[in-house]
Amino acid sequence: MIQKENILPLEVFMDLDRSGPIPLYFQIAQKIEKAVLDGTLPAGSRVENEVSLGDRLGLSRPTIRRAIQDLVDKGLLVRRRGIGTQVVHGQVTRGVDLTSLYEDLTRSGKKPSTKILTYKIVKADAKISDRLGVPIGSDVLYLQRVRAADGVPVSIMENWLPADFTDIKEVDLNEHGLYQILRGRGVTIRVAKQKIGARRSSTQESEILKLDKNAALLTMDRTAYDNSGRAIEFGHHCYRPDLYSFEVTLVEK
Amino acid sequence: MIQKENILPLEVFMDLDRSGPIPLYFQIAQKIEKAVLDGTLPAGSRVENEVSLGDRLGLSRPTIRRAIQDLVDKGLLVRRRGIGTQVVHGQVTRGVDLTSLYEDLTRSGKKPSTKILTYKIVKADAKISDRLGVPIGSDVLYLQRVRAADGVPVSIMENWLPADFTDIKEVDLNEHGLYQILRGRGVTIRVAKQKIGARRSSTQESEILKLDKNAALLTMDRTAYDNSGRAIEFGHHCYRPDLYSFEVTLVEK
DNA sequence: GAGTGGTCTAGACCACGCA
DNA sequence: GCGTGGTCTAGACCACTCC
Numbered sequence: 108m109i110q111k112e113n114i115l116p117l118e119v120f121m122d123l124d125r126s127g128p129i130p131l132y133f134q135i136a137q138k139i140e141k142a143v144l145d146g147t148l149p150a151g152s153r154v155e156n157e158v159s160l161g162d163r164l165g166l167s168r169p170t171i172r173r174a175i176q177d178l179v180d181k182g183l184l185v186r187r188r189g190i191g192t193q194v195v196h197g198q199v200t201r202g203v204d205l206t207s208l209y210e211d212l213t214r215s216g217k218k219p220s221t222k223i224l225t226y227k228i229v230k231a232d233a234k235i236s237d238r239l240g241v242p243i244g245s246d247v248l249y250l251q252r253v254r255a256a257d258g259v260p261v262s263i264m265e266n267w268l269p270a271d272f273t274d275i276k277e278v279d280l281n282e283h284g285l286y287q288i289l290r291g292r293g294v295t296i297r298v299a300k301q302k303i304g305a306r307r308s309s310t311q312e313s314e315i316l317k318l319d320k321n322a323a324l325l326t327m328d329r330t331a332y333d334n335s336g337r338a339i340e341f342g343h344h345c346y347r348p349d350l351y352s353f354e355v356t357l358v359e360k
Numbered sequence: 361m362i363q364k365e366n367i368l369p370l371e372v373f374m375d376l377d378r379s380g381p382i383p384l385y386f387q388i389a390q391k392i393e394k395a396v397l398d399g400t401l402p403a404g405s406r407v408e409n410e411v412s413l414g415d416r417l418g419l420s421r422p423t424i425r426r427a428i429q430d431l432v433d434k435g436l437l438v439r440r441r442g443i444g445t446q447v448v449h450g451q452v453t454r455g456v457d458l459t460s461l462y463e464d465l466t467r468s469g470k471k472p473s474t475k476i477l478t479y480k481i482v483k484a485d486a487k488i489s490d491r492l493g494v495p496i497g498s499d500v501l502y503l504q505r506v507r508a509a510d511g512v513p514v515s516i517m518e519n520w521l522p523a524d525f526t527d528i529k530e531v532d533l534n535e536h537g538l539y540q541i542l543r544g545r546g547v548t549i550r551v552a553k554q555k556i557g558a559r560r561s562s563t564q565e566s567e568i569l570k571l572d573k574n575a576a577l578l579t580m581d582r583t584a585y586d587n588s589g590r591a592i593e594f595g596h597h598c599y600r601p602d603l604y605s606f607e608v609t610l611v612e613k
Numbered sequence: 614g615a616g617t618g619g620t621c622t623a624g625a626c627c628a629c630g631c632a
Numbered sequence: 633g634c635g636t637g638g639t640c641t642a643g644a645c646c647a648c649t650c651c
Binding site for chain 4 (some may be wrong): 614615616617618619620621622623624625626627628629630631632
Binding site (some may be wrong): 146150151169177182184185186187190193194195196208209212238240247295296298299300301302303305306307317321322323325326331332335336337338346347348351352353354355356357358359360 | 371422433438439440447450464492550552555559560575576577578583586601605607612613
């Protein structure tokens with residue numbers, strides 16, 4: 108495989124803020140990412156090596172390295188020892204990055220709305236107890252909601268939250284995504300474990316999502332943890348497969 | 361939230377190989393991961409801080425830091441500035457890590473087998489041209505296979521590969537996974553972009569997978585790139601949802 | 614104020630691919 | 633042999649959280 112010519116990024120690296128709160132490696136990564144997206148660094152082209160880039164910018168190699176590594180982890184660049192760093196072919200797809208469906212829809216320009224079907228406090232059964240790490244029989248908040256985009260129903264969402272979230276207001280859930288509300292309470296979701304599958308829809312689900320009987324549903328089970336490692340939310344969601352899918356970028360470590 | 365007691369890992373860090381080919385940060389990460397899995401570091405417990413661990417092991421802080429960071433990225437640990445590092449609650453789920461279904465099945469103790477339905481060289485249409493980055497009308501290898509686990513059909517896989525892979529032997533595909541064959545040719549898949557969805561099965565698909573008519577299928581479209589960033593394979597796979605699902609761990613960066 | 618993780622420096626040596 | 637990325641060191645200062 109013939110390598111394309113070296114393309115040295117010019118001074119795309121203007122206005123680096125060396126004293127502000129934004130890390131230097133992050134600023135560098137942003138500049139390089141922008142250069143890839145706008146074609147300054149076309150697919151397959153080589154990226155300047157770490158040492159010389161560091162020299163030119165007056166930054167240490169570990170700082171440059173971290174910037175590039177972050178882009179490699181995002182699937183934007185590929186590195187080979189002894190060879191160099193190249194831009195991956197193929198358009199960039201934004202992977203799932205720990206946002207809720209609500210934010211997903213907002214970002215893609217749709218207008219999300221939520222209808223609450225069920226809002227009640229229930230006792231945790233064995234499964235919920237296991238997922239949330241709470242005792243069996245303890246109070247948990249149970250939500251059943253329908254999320255629509257521009258008025259078209261996209262997803263039925265069931266969620267369970269530990270007892271100390273039972274004071275979440277029903278009205279807030281009409282106006283905001285769940286993760287948005289949690290953030291407002293100082294809870295940051297840091298890790299989520301998801302299982303994505305498919306099944307046929309029930310009669311009720313078909314009615315709600317305006318699908319045929321026995322249509323295919325895309326399903327997702329998720330447990331989300333905050334920055335102390337505690338389970339905050341367990342959810343079982345099902346999506347209209349013609350309106351939603353999951354995009355994932357995998358990078359060999 | 362009350363934090364649990366400090367639990368200082370003892371000398372779980374025996375036999376570190378300081379001169380071998382395995383990086384020190386990797387060895388450290390393995391030891392810590394093992395301690396989490398076997399309960400030495402229970403869920404919610406604190407992990408010793410970077411500086412003191414580095415001192416005790418006679419290693420620099422960046423080395424220790426890298427080990428811990430890798431585990432954070434895997435969703436095993438959580439960090440908070442000013443607080444410390446803790447073990448995430450909830451059992452560890454092995455995420456999808458850029459292996460093929462063949463390896464997936466082997467690892468979970470099943471016996472994979474493959475039946476080739478179609479093996480031929482076709483001309484790239486607009487879609488395949490776009491996904492593989494080859495000219496429209498150029499030769500590509502088209503495969504249609506059925507993968508079974510312990511004799512039960514799990515997945516129908518369609519794959520397209522660029523012209524220089526047209527010498528892949530049909531017999532090899534019976535015995536090995538596609539990625540396995542590629543590795544044997546010196547091709548390393550480094551990045552993959554996947555889109556996971558669902559749809560109803562066609563009559564033919566239902567027959568092959570031994571499903572009811574109009575059953576739900578879990579589908580995955582994937583483009584895979586090698587370590588030079590070149591597209592190596594595009595695939596459209598569909599799975600029996602009762603036998604297969606995708607597990608993904610997301611970590612806020 | 615003490616303890617923690619987050620960032621950054623300025624070097625070093627090695628492993629690998631290529632000419 | 634040379635250029636590349638991969639690892640590692642021994643420090644430094646800062647931001648944040650808790651007491």
